Amino acid sequence: MKFALFPGCTVPAQMLNYEISAKKVAETLGIELVYLTDLTCCGYPYEAKDSFKQKVISIRNLAVAEKAGLDLVTLCSTCGSTLTKANHLFNTDKNYREKLNDALKDTGFEYHGKVKVKHFTRMLFEDVGVEKLKAHVTRSFKGVRLAADYGCHYVKPASVFEGFDDPVRPHTMDDVIEATGAKSVDFKDKMACCGAALLAVDEKTSVAMTKRKLDNIKAAGADGMVTQCPFCGIMYDVYQNTIGQYDLPVLYVPQLLGVAFGLDPKDLGFKVNQVKATSLLKKVGL
Amino acid sequence: MADEVVFRIRRFDPKKDKEPRFQEYKVQTAPGMTVLDGLLHIKDEQDGTLSFRRSCRSGICGSCAVKINGASRPCCNAQIRDHTVKGHVTVEPLDNLDVIKDLIVDMAPFWEKFKAIHPFNESGEFQPTGKSIFVIGADDLREVRKSDGCIFCASCYSDCEALRSNKDYFGPQAMVRAYRFMRDPRDRLGRKRLDKLKAKAEKGAWLCAVCGNCQEVCPKQLPTLECFASFKNIWFEENKAPDGVKSTAENIEKMGRVYELDDFAMRQRQKAQLPALNANNSDKLEPILKKKGVAK
Numbered sequence: 001m002k003f004a005l006f007p008g009c010t011v012p013a014q015m016l017n018y019e020i021s022a023k024k025v026a027e028t029l030g031i032e033l034v035y036l037t038d039l040t041c042c043g044y045p046y047e048a049k050d051s052f053k054q055k056v057i058s059i060r061n062l063a064v065a066e067k068a069g070l071d072l073v074t075l076c077s078t079c080g081s082t083l084t085k086a087n088h089l090f091n092t093d094k095n096y097r098e099k100l101n102d103a104l105k106d107t108g109f110e111y112h113g114k115v116k117v118k119h120f121t122r123m124l125f126e127d128v129g130v131e132k133l134k135a136h137v138t139r140s141f142k143g144v145r146l147a148a149d150y151g152c153h154y155v156k157p158a159s160v161f162e163g164f165d166d167p168v169r170p171h172t173m174d175d176v177i178e179a180t181g182a183k184s185v186d187f188k189d190k191m192a193c194c195g196a197a198l199l200a201v202d203e204k205t206s207v208a209m210t211k212r213k214l215d216n217i218k219a220a221g222a223d224g225m226v227t228q229c230p231f232c233g234i235m236y237d238v239y240q241n242t243i244g245q246y247d248l249p250v251l252y253v254p255q256l257l258g259v260a261f262g263l264d265p266k267d268l269g270f271k272v273n274q275v276k277a278t279s280l281l282k283k284v285g286l
Numbered sequence: 287m288a289d290e291v292v293f294r295i296r297r298f299d300p301k302k303d304k305e306p307r308f309q310e311y312k313v314q315t316a317p318g319m320t321v322l323d324g325l326l327h328i329k330d331e332q333d334g335t336l337s338f339r340r341s342c343r344s345g346i347c348g349s350c351a352v353k354i355n356g357a358s359r360p361c362c363n364a365q366i367r368d369h370t371v372k373g374h375v376t377v378e379p380l381d382n383l384d385v386i387k388d389l390i391v392d393m394a395p396f397w398e399k400f401k402a403i404h405p406f407n408e409s410g411e412f413q414p415t416g417k418s419i420f421v422i423g424a425d426d427l428r429e430v431r432k433s434d435g436c437i438f439c440a441s442c443y444s445d446c447e448a449l450r451s452n453k454d455y456f457g458p459q460a461m462v463r464a465y466r467f468m469r470d471p472r473d474r475l476g477r478k479r480l481d482k483l484k485a486k487a488e489k490g491a492w493l494c495a496v497c498g499n500c501q502e503v504c505p506k507q508l509p510t511l512e513c514f515a516s517f518k519n520i521w522f523e524e525n526k527a528p529d530g531v532k533s534t535a536e537n538i539e540k541m542g543r544v545y546e547l548d549d550f551a552m553r554q555r556q557k558a559q560l561p562a563l564n565a566n567n568s569d570k571l572e573p574i575l576k577k578k579g580v581a582k
Contacts, residue, residue, distance in 0.1 A: 106573035200530025
């Protein structure tokens with residue numbers, strides 16, 4: 001299996017633990033992740049300035065992958081949603097499609113709508129499969145209680161994901177987490193937003209949103225949190241100690257899988273995690 | 287054949303209860319029964335004290351919205367069959383609004399925000415006289431229609447993530463209505479309506495966390511996110527975007543990425559045996575970003 005990896009902006013600059021572990025887990029599963037240096041920002045933050053140009057930026061990235069003959073796998077939920085949405089518009093609205101390709105002309109690329117975009121976790125769920133993940137587990141997380149943080153844009157807007165998972169009660173990430181033997185615990189307002197998009201606008205609201213979710217997860221008695229979006233990671237991991245004393249380790253999906261696959265946490269970027277996962281790793285004998 | 291379904295209803299009577307509580311009712315259901323039918327059955331046959339709002343029973347009036355299994359929506363067009371999870375249907379009052387009793391919430395803040403956006407066409411000087419009528423072009427009508435059709439059910443308001451932590455925010459409904467009137471060529475208030483949004487909550491549309499819940503739960507499937515993006519584009523043009531948002535867009539223009547990949551980041555990547563990436567990708571986006579007046 002071979003995909004082009006869409007690194008995005010946040011992961012390669014700040015969340016190397018996500019990228020390192022994703023690469024390791026992909027290697028273990030025999031998946032080749034190709035880096036295409038022509039890829040740029042997915043365009044998402046540019047929507048605020050010019051929502052049409054944002055779509056063109058997205059489509060250009062898809063054209064880069066198309067030229068390389070590869071489907072795209074994203075690490076960031078928002079990159080995934082942004083690219084999927086542009087792809088959906090391109091493939092369903094003929095007028096829009098023409099406008100997009102017209103605006104793309106000067107970049108030297110043309111897009112034909114052939115690329116599939118998948119979040120890393122979705123790729124694990126759909127292309128690898130939960131059973132195969134289970135077969136790779138050598139260090140079971142049985143008895144460990146983990147809280148799944150999907151990130152809003154993993155499944156929203158649902159209309160562009162064409163039937164993949166349920167936007168209100170999704171299950172694919174829980175299934176991937178439970179492949180390790182862990183219990184994916186239920187907690188109040190499970191799909192609540194981390195508030196990251198408001199960080200640059202209204203920090204007070206943003207942090208209040210993060211706090212709500214951390215409180216709810218703590219109340220559910222989880223040993224740790226698992227996320228799959230780098231901006232959720234910033235809010236719940238990097239900001240955690242400034243919000244309160246939660247001592248709640250936050251792992252990226254491939255970090256969790258990597259440990260379960262028997263890999264050394266040193267090779268999975270755990271050094272980057274702000275909240276140390278020591279207590280959690282102790283539960284699986286590390 | 288009737289199937290028995292357990293309705294788990296969140297109840298609260300401020301005169302008697304200190305805390306909300308869940309009460310369960312067994313309902314014999316038949317094909318075609320809606321969640322509202324279930325509630326009416328409970329009220330008629332089992333417990334007359336259960337309170338909820340309803341009127342048209344046809345998905346038009348918007349008065350019966352509640353939270354069903356965690357997502358808000360009118361309950362008159364929600365089939366019990368589609369909303370039964372392990373034999374249960376969980377019904378709660380709308381969020382982000384105070385409960386008056388059981389499933390009835392105080393809609394006052396919702397209406398207040400709606401009123402504040404001046405929710406009608408301001409005709410100004412224009413007075414149709416004699417044969418003169420105002421004709422809307424097809425394109426304009428399409429734009430207006432796209433964002434029209436709100437039934438004031440407040441499902442979007444209830445499931446708005448930003449509102450949960452900031453009650454000053456307008457919430458999706460008022461914003462989408464504002465967009466609808468702003469797009470109407472008969473309206474003379476135009477962009478001034480946006481200043482009304484700002485007058486109430488300084489940061490207006492920027493207070494949306496872009497979680498996407500409103501678009502997901504809207505029974506009329508209004509493109510809420512598209513409306514907000516449109517507001518933001520206008521404010522950006524008028525140089526009214528918050529500094530943090532402006533600098534992010536500038537970074538994309540300058541580097542083709544949001545965060546700088548400085549020497550330190552590059553060294554960290556090298557240490558971790560990750561492939562090198564271009565520190566600056568702006569040349570790739572320049573042909574797109576320099577273009578002016580591209581079709582919207």
